[in-house]
Amino acid sequence: MAEFLTKSRARNIFYGGSLFFVVVFVAMSVHSHKYVVQVSTAGMPLSEEVVLGKHVWERHSCINCHTLHGEGAYFAPELGNVMTRWDVQDDPEAAYETLEGWMSSQPSGIEGRRQMPYFEITEEEMRGLAEFLRWADQTDTQGWPPNDAG
Amino acid sequence: MKYQSQKVALAYFVCAMALFGIQVIGGLLAGWIYVSPNFLSELLPFNIIRMIHTNALIVWLLLGFFGAAYFLVPEESEREIYSTKLAYIQLAILMIGTLGAVGSYLVGIHGGREFLEQPLWVKFGILVAALIFLFNISMTVLAGKKTAITNVLLMGLWLLSLLWVFAFINPDNLSLDKMYWWFVVHLWVEATWELVMAAILAFLLLKLTGVDREVVEKWLYVIVATALFSGILGTGHHFYWIGLPGYWQWVGSIFSTFEVVPFFLMMTFAFVMVWKGRKNHPNKAALLWSLGSSTVAFFGAGVWGFLHTLHGVNFYSHGTQITAAHGHLSFYGAYVALNLAVFTYAMPMLRNREPYNQVLNMVSFWLMTGGMAFMTFVLTFAGTIQTHMQRVVGDYYMDVQDALSIFYLMRFGAGIAVVVGAILFIYSVLVVRKSEVITPGAANPVAGE
Numbered sequence: 142m143a144e145f146l147t148k149s150r151a152r153n154i155f156y157g158g159s160l161f162f163v164v165v166f167v168a169m170s171v172h173s174h175k176y177v178v179q180v181s182t183a184g185m186p187l188s189e190e191v192v193l194g195k196h197v198w199e200r201h202s203c204i205n206c207h208t209l210h211g212e213g214a215y216f217a218p219e220l221g222n223v224m225t226r227w228d229v230q231d232d233p234e235a236a237y238e239t240l241e242g243w244m245s246s247q248p249s250g251i252e253g254r255r256q257m258p259y260f261e262i263t264e265e266e267m268r269g270l271a272e273f274l275r276w277a278d279q280t281d282t283q284g285w286p287p288n289d290a291g
Numbered sequence: 292m293k294y295q296s297q298k299v300a301l302a303y304f305v306c307a308m309a310l311f312g313i314q315v316i317g318g319l320l321a322g323w324i325y326v327s328p329n330f331l332s333e334l335l336p337f338n339i340i341r342m343i344h345t346n347a348l349i350v351w352l353l354l355g356f357f358g359a360a361y362f363l364v365p366e367e368s369e370r371e372i373y374s375t376k377l378a379y380i381q382l383a384i385l386m387i388g389t390l391g392a393v394g395s396y397l398v399g400i401h402g403g404r405e406f407l408e409q410p411l412w413v414k415f416g417i418l419v420a421a422l423i424f425l426f427n428i429s430m431t432v433l434a435g436k437k438t439a440i441t442n443v444l445l446m447g448l449w450l451l452s453l454l455w456v457f458a459f460i461n462p463d464n465l466s467l468d469k470m471y472w473w474f475v476v477h478l479w480v481e482a483t484w485e486l487v488m489a490a491i492l493a494f495l496l497l498k499l500t501g502v503d504r505e506v507v508e509k510w511l512y513v514i515v516a517t518a519l520f521s522g523i524l525g526t527g528h529h530f531y532w533i534g535l536p537g538y539w540q541w542v543g544s545i546f547s548t549f550e551v552v553p554f555f556l557m558m559t560f561a562f563v564m565v566w567k568g569r570k571n572h573p574n575k576a577a578l579l580w581s582l583g584s585s586t587v588a589f590f591g592a593g594v595w596g597f598l599h600t601l602h603g604v605n606f607y608s609h610g611t612q613i614t615a616a617h618g619h620l621s622f623y624g625a626y627v628a629l630n631l632a633v634f635t636y637a638m639p640m641l642r643n644r645e646p647y648n649q650v651l652n653m654v655s656f657w658l659m660t661g662g663m664a665f666m667t668f669v670l671t672f673a674g675t676i677q678t679h680m681q682r683v684v685g686d687y688y689m690d691v692q693d694a695l696s697i698f699y700l701m702r703f704g705a706g707i708a709v710v711v712g713a714i715l716f717i718y719s720v721l722v723v724r725k726s727e728v729i730t731p732g733a734a735n736p737v738a739g740e
Binding site: 146147148151152154155158159162163165166169170172173174176177178181182187191192195198199200201202203204205206208209210211212213214215216217218219248250252253254255256258273276277280281282283284285286287288289290291 | 327336404463505523526611615
């Protein structure tokens with residue numbers, strides 16, 4: 142490596158440069174935080190039902206089979222747009238009924254087909270979960286996914 | 292082994308290898324469920340097995356890092372560890388926490404943020420253990436000699452421990468949840484862990500090749516500078532489609548493209564040091580793992596990362612088997628292989644003997660590396676087809692998955708090779724056989740022809 146780049150110069154560039162990028166990153170993160178709250182997720186209130194639904198989602202570790210906005214395991218379908226795929230995004234009651242119908246029929250037991258477990262979920266929780274998925278679906282995700290298949 | 296207290300590393304490495312075993316068996320089970328989906332479906336669903344697979348991986352890699360730090364810091368600082376008792380307490384907390392987490396997953400108690408599913412008490416346990424570690428190792432370094440290797444290693448370990456705080460921050464807003472989740476996940480594996488990796492690699496190359504310390508340490512600072520300059524804003528490549536502003540598409544694409552640089556430099560560094568070094572170190576297996584780690588990390592993290600990091604590509608490939616392919620090879624190359632390099636290097640010293648079972652160890656390298664490469668290729672093919680059928684044509688997810696079954700079968704075969712390799716590695720490190728499988732020739736330098 143060139144002679145002008147001594148060890149102490151390399152060290153100083155490392156510390157100084159890293160600090161610079163940390164500051165830029167923090168500033169952009171603050172802006173992003175505000176953008177999420179005020180713009181991209183503002184289309185639907187973050188109601189108690191939605192929050193309950195998120196807890197149900199987490200308690201059953203849905204993310205370790207499904208993806209949500211493309212993140213998670215890749216074993217089961219994308220759920221960030223599932224309400225659009227089911228054509229119930231604008232109808233909370235239909236969203237609940239469709240979800241309830243799907244989940245109560247699991248596991249399918251069909252041989253050679255991936256199995257979704259049966260989950261003990263109360264009606265209130267199921268309504269919350271449906272609202273959570275509708276809430277996720279209305280998030281402005283820059284046009285992703287490319288189509289309804291998710 | 293120059294310092295008695297380095298011995299604590301032995302316990303860390305043994306525990307790490309036990310969890311390594313659990314991890315790969317979990318992976319094999321999960322791989323089999325892809326082939327035969329009804330297997331265990333009522334008893335132990337896929338999501339539980341996957342949590343065990345990923346969590347065991349993360350903890351054993353961390354145990355390896357901690358153990359490596361306890362092994363190399365005394366040599367670098369030229370003094371004993373501040374407290375070996377604290378080191379053992381730290382290990383006990385981590386093992387109780389990990390086995391507790393695995394146990395609670397098996398009975399269905401867990402969180403629901405990917406990789407951070409540990410029950411709250413385990414998360415606190417990890418925090419306490421990390422604080423004990425930082426205190427213990429910092430006291431050692433502060434009282435002794437400070438080198439670039441310990442500087443970078445400590446900086447990486449301090450920052451990764453601080454970032455763990457975001458494991459406790461889970462906003463109700465899903466998009467915010469995801470943003471802060473990446474503060475742990477991305478800034479671990481694509482920033483702070485790279486510091487730890489580079490520092491450990493520098494230590495290994497210093498010992499194995501005998502190149503001048505000044506040269507090694509200058510390389511080290513350049514590598515970690517490129518890692519953080521690219522990796523911090525490179526976080527943006529995870530922010531494209533989760534509800535964050537559109538500018539991340541450009542920031543993420545540009546900076547994450549440069550994330551290839553530190554991995555390319557680490558690979559170059561390893562080969563140049565071996566080229567320049569005059570030392571004929573007897574531990575050839577450790578050298579193979581060191582070179583192999585930096586090479587596979589370049590392909591897994593660098594090449595396979597770049598493959599789908601540009602936002603125009605990622606729009607179609609996001610969350611497909613392409614991601615799975617990249618995840619497997621990058622973790623294997625960068626962090627698994629590096630840890631196995633340290634184990635291979637340190638274990639003979641920790642047990643006060645000459646390097647042993649080197650042939651078996653090197654066979655395990657090729658088995659695991661070959662298996663992981665094959666797995667990565669078939670998942671990449673699967674992901675390419677999936678991207679086309681699902682994201683371009685618009686076929687439904689499960690129909691597409693049915694079309695990919697041949698790749699999942701081949702992936703399972705690759706998984707068997709990896710598991711056999713892992714078992715062989717653990718055997719070769721833990722069981723000292725009387726003689727080598729193949730007797731090495733005499734070290735007889737000849738003049739070039």
